[in-house]
Amino acid sequence: MSDHVYKIVEVAGSSPDSVEKAITNAITRIGKDEKHVRWFEVTSTRGHVEHGKISHYQVTLKIGLTLEEE
Amino acid sequence: MSDHVYKIVEVAGSSPDSVEKAITNAITRIGKDEKHVRWFEVTSTRGHVEHGKISHYQVTLKIGLTLEEE
Amino acid sequence: MSDHVYKIVEVAGSSPDSVEKAITNAITRIGKDEKHVRWFEVTSTRGHVEHGKISHYQVTLKIGLTLEEE
Amino acid sequence: MSDHVYKIVEVAGSSPDSVEKAITNAITRIGKDEKHVRWFEVTSTRGHVEHGKISHYQVTLKIGLTLEEE
Amino acid sequence: MSDHVYKIVEVAGSSPDSVEKAITNAITRIGKDEKHVRWFEVTSTRGHVEHGKISHYQVTLKIGLTLEEE
Amino acid sequence: MSDHVYKIVEVAGSSPDSVEKAITNAITRIGKDEKHVRWFEVTSTRGHVEHGKISHYQVTLKIGLTLEEE
Amino acid sequence: MSDHVYKIVEVAGSSPDSVEKAITNAITRIGKDEKHVRWFEVTSTRGHVEHGKISHYQVTLKIGLTLEEE
Amino acid sequence: MSDHVYKIVEVAGSSPDSVEKAITNAITRIGKDEKHVRWFEVTSTRGHVEHGKISHYQVTLKIGLTLEEE
Amino acid sequence: MSDHVYKIVEVAGSSPDSVEKAITNAITRIGKDEKHVRWFEVTSTRGHVEHGKISHYQVTLKIGLTLEEE
Amino acid sequence: MSDHVYKIVEVAGSSPDSVEKAITNAITRIGKDEKHVRWFEVTSTRGHVEHGKISHYQVTLKIGLTLEEE
Amino acid sequence: MSDHVYKIVEVAGSSPDSVEKAITNAITRIGKDEKHVRWFEVTSTRGHVEHGKISHYQVTLKIGLTLEEE
Amino acid sequence: MSDHVYKIVEVAGSSPDSVEKAITNAITRIGKDEKHVRWFEVTSTRGHVEHGKISHYQVTLKIGLTLEEE
Numbered sequence: 090m091s092d093h094v095y096k097i098v099e100v101a102g103s104s105p106d107s108v109e110k111a112i113t114n115a116i117t118r119i120g121k122d123e124k125h126v127r128w129f130e131v132t133s134t135r136g137h138v139e140h141g142k143i144s145h146y147q148v149t150l151k152i153g154l155t156l157e158e159e
Numbered sequence: 160m161s162d163h164v165y166k167i168v169e170v171a172g173s174s175p176d177s178v179e180k181a182i183t184n185a186i187t188r189i190g191k192d193e194k195h196v197r198w199f200e201v202t203s204t205r206g207h208v209e210h211g212k213i214s215h216y217q218v219t220l221k222i223g224l225t226l227e228e229e
Numbered sequence: 230m231s232d233h234v235y236k237i238v239e240v241a242g243s244s245p246d247s248v249e250k251a252i253t254n255a256i257t258r259i260g261k262d263e264k265h266v267r268w269f270e271v272t273s274t275r276g277h278v279e280h281g282k283i284s285h286y287q288v289t290l291k292i293g294l295t296l297e298e299e
Numbered sequence: 300m301s302d303h304v305y306k307i308v309e310v311a312g313s314s315p316d317s318v319e320k321a322i323t324n325a326i327t328r329i330g331k332d333e334k335h336v337r338w339f340e341v342t343s344t345r346g347h348v349e350h351g352k353i354s355h356y357q358v359t360l361k362i363g364l365t366l367e368e369e
Numbered sequence: 370m371s372d373h374v375y376k377i378v379e380v381a382g383s384s385p386d387s388v389e390k391a392i393t394n395a396i397t398r399i400g401k402d403e404k405h406v407r408w409f410e411v412t413s414t415r416g417h418v419e420h421g422k423i424s425h426y427q428v429t430l431k432i433g434l435t436l437e438e439e
Numbered sequence: 440m441s442d443h444v445y446k447i448v449e450v451a452g453s454s455p456d457s458v459e460k461a462i463t464n465a466i467t468r469i470g471k472d473e474k475h476v477r478w479f480e481v482t483s484t485r486g487h488v489e490h491g492k493i494s495h496y497q498v499t500l501k502i503g504l505t506l507e508e509e
Numbered sequence: 510m511s512d513h514v515y516k517i518v519e520v521a522g523s524s525p526d527s528v529e530k531a532i533t534n535a536i537t538r539i540g541k542d543e544k545h546v547r548w549f550e551v552t553s554t555r556g557h558v559e560h561g562k563i564s565h566y567q568v569t570l571k572i573g574l575t576l577e578e579e
Numbered sequence: 580m581s582d583h584v585y586k587i588v589e590v591a592g593s594s595p596d597s598v599e600k601a602i603t604n605a606i607t608r609i610g611k612d613e614k615h616v617r618w619f620e621v622t623s624t625r626g627h628v629e630h631g632k633i634s635h636y637q638v639t640l641k642i643g644l645t646l647e648e649e
Numbered sequence: 650m651s652d653h654v655y656k657i658v659e660v661a662g663s664s665p666d667s668v669e670k671a672i673t674n675a676i677t678r679i680g681k682d683e684k685h686v687r688w689f690e691v692t693s694t695r696g697h698v699e700h701g702k703i704s705h706y707q708v709t710l711k712i713g714l715t716l717e718e719e
Numbered sequence: 720m721s722d723h724v725y726k727i728v729e730v731a732g733s734s735p736d737s738v739e740k741a742i743t744n745a746i747t748r749i750g751k752d753e754k755h756v757r758w759f760e761v762t763s764t765r766g767h768v769e770h771g772k773i774s775h776y777q778v779t780l781k782i783g784l785t786l787e788e789e
Numbered sequence: 790m791s792d793h794v795y796k797i798v799e800v801a802g803s804s805p806d807s808v809e810k811a812i813t814n815a816i817t818r819i820g821k822d823e824k825h826v827r828w829f830e831v832t833s834t835r836g837h838v839e840h841g842k843i844s845h846y847q848v849t850l851k852i853g854l855t856l857e858e859e
Numbered sequence: 860m861s862d863h864v865y866k867i868v869e870v871a872g873s874s875p876d877s878v879e880k881a882i883t884n885a886i887t888r889i890g891k892d893e894k895h896v897r898w899f900e901v902t903s904t905r906g907h908v909e910h911g912k913i914s915h916y917q918v919t920l921k922i923g924l925t926l927e928e929e
Contacts, residue, residue: 377519517799
């Protein structure tokens with residue numbers, strides 16, 4: 090494992106339901122473009138409020154991807 | 160939207176159940192005093208422990224409010 | 230001057246033109262509610278983009294106010 | 300205690316004598332406007348110098364207040 | 370309460386299900402070795418991804434323990 | 440709006456004239472490669488000096504892009 | 510001195526009187542369990558307020574200990 | 580270029596007009612004492628307010644200077 | 650040089666031997682995909698340990714690339 | 720006041736007695752070399768421990784000096 | 790792997806030769822007391838200078854240890 | 860040792876070979892102007908890349924100097 094080079098990308102996902110679903114939505118969407126997603130780290134947790142209620146959570150992540158050998 | 164001025168206030172809510180409920184409790188309470196709550200950002204997530212169990216989560220938020228024109 | 234107590238409030242102002250006008254708009258608006266504004270410090274500089282152009286700058290400030298003696 | 304919502308305000312107090320008196324001056328002054336002050340955290344310690352001597356210490360605090368139920 | 374000295378330890382717990390369960394697993398495990406756990410603060414929220422899905426959340430905490438008088 | 444996933448990229452633009460023009464140059468250039476630029480945040484403001492004069496400002500930005508559904 | 514390995518532990522001490530006594534209480538208590546305390550660094554200064562007065566200061570420290578050779 | 584050693588000094592300049600002029604005033608003044616100013620980085624942007632208007636911007640910079648060979 | 654726009658990407662390289670080789674491995678790998686790599690900045694230095702020995706260093710970098718004119 | 724340029728220098732003073740005396744010792748010493756000291760900001764508070772007792776406090780300061788016109 | 794709880798300890802190692810040897814000395818010494826060392830992260834790199842030469846490097850690490858099931 | 864006042868200066872050294880040599884070059888150069896260099900702390904590690912290879916490492920240091928009694 091020590092020879093891998095990782096690329097780290099930053100994305101933000103959202104969900105009306107929970108922090109975990111906002112993370113999952115971001116991971117699922119990035120997985121359509123990028124293979125080899127390995128880990129994530131939360132860098133901010135925010136949300137929007139409409140009429141006094143939370144309309145959705147928005148969670149920003151750093152995501153680590155293994156770069157394939159060429 | 161570009162003409163608004165926002166005021167940003169800091170509050171901490173708590174809940175025995177989850178991070179999301181602690182956030183919701185803070186948003187609901189601040190909504191009693193302030194109209195026009197627009198967004199929040201989590202600045203810390205803490206909790207208290209009694210007899211080895213989590214008694215409640217306490218989440219600190221920055222909350223953005225639109226200031227009305229005068 | 231050494232006896233004053235300052236209150237520090239956080240606001241965000243915006244302008245389509247420049248960082249300085251976004252700051253000025255925030256200072257002017259807060260001046261309607263609060264007397265004795267003394268200083269500010271920029272804590273973030275952001276902006277929104279529409280159709281590839283900057284629609285407005287949004288600058289967040291901490292603002293220091295002298296609290297009057299009672 | 301787990302149901303309380305706290306509001307967090309930022310103030311700066313000063314004193315010619317010590318860091319502790321600058322904190323006490325800020326807490327005393329804010330106590331005139333706000334009931335239910337619970338805790339504080341120092342966010343910066345500064346001071347002014349005149350003719351080579353410290354004229355006063357200026358300490359910035361975050362202060363936590365319990366918001367009453369309504 | 371003002372005479373206590375607290376020790377602060379850092380631990381990371383994990384769970385396939387949620388941030389809250391990862392925190393609970395860390396608190397439960399540390400409670401086997403340490404009496405008098407009082408509070409925690411989240412310092413990072415990460416996770417691992419396998420085959421495009423989140424395999425587990427990993428949450429790092431600072432945990433405060435009362436040191437007993439001797 | 441709550442279903443979008445954003446990608447966040449970091450770029451640095453420069454201008455001999457002002458901070459705002461350095462930001463605009465970065466936004467304009469990134470707009471050639473990426474559709475759906477939505478917002479930016481300044482992360483550093485630097486500059487180069489030649490013969491005692493500022494030759495150009497260099498501003499680093501995080502830029503948020505909507506990822507299209509697939 | 511260059512061969513020593515230090516362990517760094519985090520503790521919080523408190524005192525109703527001053528920041529310095531809160532530090533001293535923490536150093537004295539940790540000295541009962543650990544030999545070879547060498548230095549400390551303040552990481553936060555907080556306090557509790559009761560009936561509008563400071564009931565105690567609470568100072569968090571990182572403390573460096575020499576690990577003995579084995 | 581790889582053999583240079585840089586000294587980094589911190590200065591604050593001010594201007595009633597703009598952030599850019601406050602930076603320029605600092606660079607010009609430091610250029611009277613120091614040759615070989617190469618770059619700057621903004622570390623804070625503040626300002627003073629009098630009678631509800633911005634009296635001047637005050638920008639703090641780190642400035643890099645080439646140290647000459649001896 | 651003042652007209653360039655830089656893109657900044659984040660990567661992590663590793664090596665069993667040294668911090669410098671971990672950096673070199675990351676720069677070499679990213680150079681296969683991206684032309685015009687100009688500079689890097691280390692954002693974290695970590696490593697893995699197996700059976701009491703360091704198996705490899707892992708260094709995370711921000712890397713600056715010139716974006717070509719179009 | 721808006722035309723001044725400040726130089727900011729970093730110093731560390733120490734005292735066996737208190738944080739305030741360590742600050743005062745630093746201000747007094749720097750006043751021998753530099754005229755026009757205006758303000759300070761504490762950037763770290765540390766100390767050394769010998770035989771279980773605090774031998775001295777060491778406080779690091781940023782100090783602001785007015786640069787005279789030339 | 791998702792069920793493990795990690796303890797994170799902070800240590801500082803030193804070496805007259807290099808950053809890597811200072812890290813290795815810290816890892817080797819902590820391995821005498823603790824089984825199951827898994828990873829480290831550098832939190833500061835310092836050094837001491839005597840007669841104009843570096844006498845030793847001192848590197849502070851956070852070290853992650855697997856806590857065994859009980 | 861408790862009576863010393865330290866001045867802290869910031870410098871950046873570089874080397875094509877290693878982080879340690881970049882540090883050594885900075886310490887050696889500053890030693891030509893300043894007596895009584897005592898310690899350093901690394902604040903950033905960067906480098907430049909030419910034709911896909913690292914041309915030099917550039918390490919920024921805070922350096923502590925004892926100020927002599929006068």
